[in-house]
Amino acid sequence: MTASSGNAREALAALDPRLPLHARLREALTTRLRGGEWTPSEPLPAESELAQDYGVSLGTMRRVLTELVDEGLLERRQGSGTYLRRMQAQNSLFRFFRHHRQGDAVPTGRILTRETRPAPAEVARALGKRTGTKALRLHRLRSYDDEPFLVEDIWLPLPAFAPVRDVELTEIGDLLYPVYEQLCGLVIGSADEELWVELADAEVAELLGCAPGEPVVVVERVARTHAGDPVEVRRSRGLASTFRYRVEIR
Amino acid sequence: MTASSGNAREALAALDPRLPLHARLREALTTRLRGGEWTPSEPLPAESELAQDYGVSLGTMRRVLTELVDEGLLERRQGSGTYLRRMQAQNSLFRFFRHHRQGDAVPTGRILTRETRPAPAEVARALGKRTGTKALRLHRLRSYDDEPFLVEDIWLPLPAFAPVRDVELTEIGDLLYPVYEQLCGLVIGSADEELWVELADAEVAELLGCAPGEPVVVVERVARTHAGDPVEVRRSRGLASTFRYRVEIR
DNA sequence: GAGTGGTCTAGACCACCCT
DNA sequence: GGGTGGTCTAGACCACTCA
Numbered sequence: 001m002t003a004s005s006g007n008a009r010e011a012l013a014a015l016d017p018r019l020p021l022h023a024r025l026r027e028a029l030t031t032r033l034r035g036g037e038w039t040p041s042e043p044l045p046a047e048s049e050l051a052q053d054y055g056v057s058l059g060t061m062r063r064v065l066t067e068l069v070d071e072g073l074l075e076r077r078q079g080s081g082t083y084l085r086r087m088q089a090q091n092s093l094f095r096f097f098r099h100h101r102q103g104d105a106v107p108t109g110r111i112l113t114r115e116t117r118p119a120p121a122e123v124a125r126a127l128g129k130r131t132g133t134k135a136l137r138l139h140r141l142r143s144y145d146d147e148p149f150l151v152e153d154i155w156l157p158l159p160a161f162a163p164v165r166d167v168e169l170t171e172i173g174d175l176l177y178p179v180y181e182q183l184c185g186l187v188i189g190s191a192d193e194e195l196w197v198e199l200a201d202a203e204v205a206e207l208l209g210c211a212p213g214e215p216v217v218v219v220e221r222v223a224r225t226h227a228g229d230p231v232e233v234r235r236s237r238g239l240a241s242t243f244r245y246r247v248e249i250r
Numbered sequence: 251m252t253a254s255s256g257n258a259r260e261a262l263a264a265l266d267p268r269l270p271l272h273a274r275l276r277e278a279l280t281t282r283l284r285g286g287e288w289t290p291s292e293p294l295p296a297e298s299e300l301a302q303d304y305g306v307s308l309g310t311m312r313r314v315l316t317e318l319v320d321e322g323l324l325e326r327r328q329g330s331g332t333y334l335r336r337m338q339a340q341n342s343l344f345r346f347f348r349h350h351r352q353g354d355a356v357p358t359g360r361i362l363t364r365e366t367r368p369a370p371a372e373v374a375r376a377l378g379k380r381t382g383t384k385a386l387r388l389h390r391l392r393s394y395d396d397e398p399f400l401v402e403d404i405w406l407p408l409p410a411f412a413p414v415r416d417v418e419l420t421e422i423g424d425l426l427y428p429v430y431e432q433l434c435g436l437v438i439g440s441a442d443e444e445l446w447v448e449l450a451d452a453e454v455a456e457l458l459g460c461a462p463g464e465p466v467v468v469v470e471r472v473a474r475t476h477a478g479d480p481v482e483v484r485r486s487r488g489l490a491s492t493f494r495y496r497v498e499i500r
Numbered sequence: 501g502a503g504t505g506g507t508c509t510a511g512a513c514c515a516c517c518c519t
Numbered sequence: 520g521g522g523t524g525g526t527c528t529a530g531a532c533c534a535c536t537c538a
Contacts, residue, residue: 020507046523057509062524070320078524079517096499191499197447197465197490215447215465215490240447240465240490247497249441270526296504307528312505328505329536 008053025056026064033073033084043081044074071189071226096177096191096223099150099238099245107149109174113139116158116165123155126222126233134158136165138176141207142236149242151207155233160184180232189226195219197240204237215240258303275306276314283323283334293331294324355394359402359424363389366408366415373405376472376483384408386415388426391457392486399492401457405483410434436481441473447490454487465490 011032015024029050038044045053051061065082068074075085097106119127119135127135135155142150154176156164163183164172172179180186197215205212216237223232261282265274279300288294295303301311315332318324325335369377369385377385385405392400404426406414413433414422422429430436447465455462466487473482 022507043523048523059510060508063508065524076524077517078515079522081517081523193497193499195445195495195497196493197467217447243446245445247443247445247499249443249497272526293504298504309529310527313527315505326505327536328534329503331504331536 008050009055012054012056021056022060022064025054025060026067028054029064029068030073033068038084040075040084040086043077043083047082096188096221099219099236099243105144106174107142107144108146109140109142109152109176111138111140111169111172113137114165114169119155119157123233127155127157127230129157136161138164148208150236150238151204152237153235157231160186160231186225186231188223188232190228191221191223193219193221195245200237208237208239210239217243217245219245258300259305262304262306271306272310272314275304275310276317278304279314279318280323283318288334290334290336293327293333297332356424357392357394357399358396359390359392359426361388361390361419361422363387364415364419369405369407373483377405377407377480379407386411388414398458400486400488401454402487403485407481410436410481430482436475438473438482439475440478441471443469443471445469445495450487458487458489460489467493467495469495 008028011028012021012024015027017024019027044050047061047065048058050065051058054061065074065076069076072085075083077083115137116134117137118132119129121131123135124131124133127133129135135157138152138154138156140152140154141148142152158165161180161184164179167179167183177188180188196218198218200208200210200212200214200216202212204216205214208216210216217240219234219236219238221232221234221236222230223234224230258278261278262274265277267274269277294300297311297315298308300315301308304311315324315326319326322335325333327333365387366384367387368382369379371381373385374381374383377383379385385407388402388404388406390402390404391398392402408415411430411434414429417429417433427438430438446468448468450458450460450462450464450466452462454466455464458466460466467490469484469486469488471482471484471486472480473484474480
């Protein structure tokens with residue numbers, strides 16, 4: 001047994017043994033891939049070698065690699081090897097950013113308020129928690145070139161998101177999902193969105209720089225982990241007159 | 251070998267032998283499933299039995315069944331069996347009907363005008379045709395209980411859609427995609443949609459029963475075949491005040 | 501308890517890429 | 520030619536469902 005195979009086996013043994021082997025293997029591999037051990041230019045070790053390192057059968061290793069390929073994390077090239085997918089940041093971080101404005105520029109995101117509150121009934125239900133459960137609420141303004149275009153109201157369940165409550169606001173960048181991942185270990189994998197139009201109240205009108213009563217588009221998103229657990233409820237409001245939203249349906 | 255296993259093996263043998271076994275098996279199984287041999291209430295034969303019928307290994311059968319589950323055609327219930335998924339009609343025909351109104355009711359669709367016209371530049375570009383290419387334009391009103399809620403402007407390239415131009419209007423039901431499939435052999439497989447808000451002009455206002463200048467939501471859809479060829483451009487307008495749109499992002 | 505899908509293994513052969 | 524992923528097989532044991 002080589003040193004590295006020892007490490008790989010240890011990483012696997014450290015995980016909850018009640019989970020199926022393929023689930024533990026998947027978690028161990030994902031952690032290692034996100035850790036930056038490999039670049040998209042060089043192949044991972046061969047499937048057979050990985051299987052040996054982790055002490056699993058080739059079939060189990062192939063099953064997990066297939067899942068990670070389906071998920072968009074890896075890329076297989078027959079005869080050549082298995083590679084990290086390029087543009088992974090675009091995929092994993094921007095995948096849920098659907099408001100279509102000037103090209104692919106990233107808007108800035110400034111957090112206006114951050115407070116702990118009991119979750120309203122509707123939010124608690126969407127998160128699968130009891131009404132009144134403690135939650136973190138973020139009020140956030142997103143802008144292009146200092147021009148506000150989206151007001152966001154974000155609810156995160158506690159204590160899972162306690163690190164987001166405690167971190168310095170200056171540590172939080174323009175995108176939240178990488179923060180969830182790095183501080184809380186939660187990776188967003190899917191979401192439901194619902195859109196409708198309502199009229200701006202005084203607060204939203206002031207933030208967006210329009211008159212109260214002007215139509216605004218509301219996007220309500222419930223974001224889930226890969227396992228399907230809802231972990232974020234987000235309501236975004238933007239001026240209807242300049243709003244664009246794009247979706248690809250497969 | 252039983253009679254049915256003979257049939258299953260024959261169905262497999264009739265397919266292009268250059269394809270991998272799992273691809274042939276998948277095609278044979280899909281055809282049989284769509285043929286209505288099983289209902290969602292009764293399980294398919296066990297995986298092991300199916301594998302034997304088709305003369306493939308359990309592993310290969312499981313691989314194909316897993317793919318069909320991922321695709322949404324089947325549903326596995328451990329300890330119980332493998333079942334056709336319910337609401338399959340909803341999936342294949344209503345999959346692109348995203349305007350969310352009272353439950354899962356189907357709105358009626360009435361064609362107001364049908365005419366042959368040169369396609370405007372924007373439409374021609376979306377369809378991958380030259381500007382001015384002949385196209386079929388449908389003007390359509392969709393209602394719930396005789397209450398109009400959506401005005402649709404639909405462009406279809408000719409001559410591919412000539413059968414839709416020539417068929418009696420009374421032969422066209424409330425859903426167009428089954429018509430495309432039956433008359434033209436074109437199956438819609440994916441689509442892009444883009445949403446924005448504009449103000450109702452006189453014609454739209456009259457059809458929707460609102461005042462001119464009221465905000466309406468516009469959904470522009472470019473629908474494609476499974477092969478990815480764009481074959482329909484559709485612009486739908488609905489009253490912003492009652493509009494709801496829902497999407498699942500994976 | 502009988503039957504189902506879920507997990508995991510071990511090994512064979514092929515198609516493809518690279519040098 | 521040597522190594523990679525792709526296909527396919529055979530069989531063992533477990534967890535779950537249902538009568």
